[in-house]
Amino acid sequence: MNDLSPETNPPGKYKAELPDADNPNLDAEEPENGDALVEFIESGIDAARERQTDVTEHTARAIARAIANALGDNGLTLGEFARTGAVSYTALSNEFLEVYNDPTTPAQVRTWIDWLGTYLVQANQEGSGWRFMINDAAPQLNRLLVATRISLGCTVSTVHIPASKTLEEVNALTRHLNALPTVGTTPFQVFLTLPDVDASANNVTDSFQDNYVGNFVSIEDALYGLVELEEWETDLHNFAAVRGILTKAVSIDHDMVEAQTREMYDLVEREGVIYAFNK
Incomplete structure (x- = not known):
């Protein structure tokens, strides 16, 4: 496994890999090495697919442990969630979205993060409940809307954007929305709060005018x-x-x-x- 220390891999420069055999996971009752951890995650995802539900908390925590193992000191919040299960989507997203959006991340790991992020959004009721996906399809963060508080004009509103958006992208979106001529109007601000409205959509202004x-x-x-x-x-x-x-x-x-x-x-x-x- 590559050296993933912060010194040689500053944030955004690391390569996400599968965990090695030297890092513990969860507690004594759960798998503690790379092969067993991968098997545990994959079996949990298979079970979720069969049930057509989100993964269980244990599977979500196992995924967090695998990613935290790969990130080392860059994955401390993921490690905390793996230990306690008590950290929210918002607190974790900065860590796992860097991995998710890294082009070198293996497809398997990106799929794990789709399941982890979806679990967190749903379990913490941080989403809109709106998924732009087929019911029995595997989750995708870019098709799941998550509630996000941003400043619109002189007010702070809760809008909904794809769960794949990073903090930098949210900040850029906030600047873009505030530059729109309609941002100061109450109807447009209210429209952006609707649970099925993607505030980051390119046609959001046209959609408002149409609806x-x-x-x-x-x-x-x-x-x-x-x-x-x-x-x-x-x-x-x-x-x-x-x-x-x-x-x-x-x-x-x-x-x-x-x-x-x-x-x-x-x-x-x-x-x-x-x-x-x-x-």
């Missing part, structure tokens, strides 16, 4: 503006009058109408105003 419907002073106002609620109520009252039914005895359930409307539109409240977007 922004309007704003309303209340949910009730939104219902009348977005669906034919007034026409439905008129039809219902006419139906009742023809049959001699008191109009006050029949009414449309607005809660059900709201639920139906939310299936067609994203409705977001901010500072007392309802903003509506096409789903």
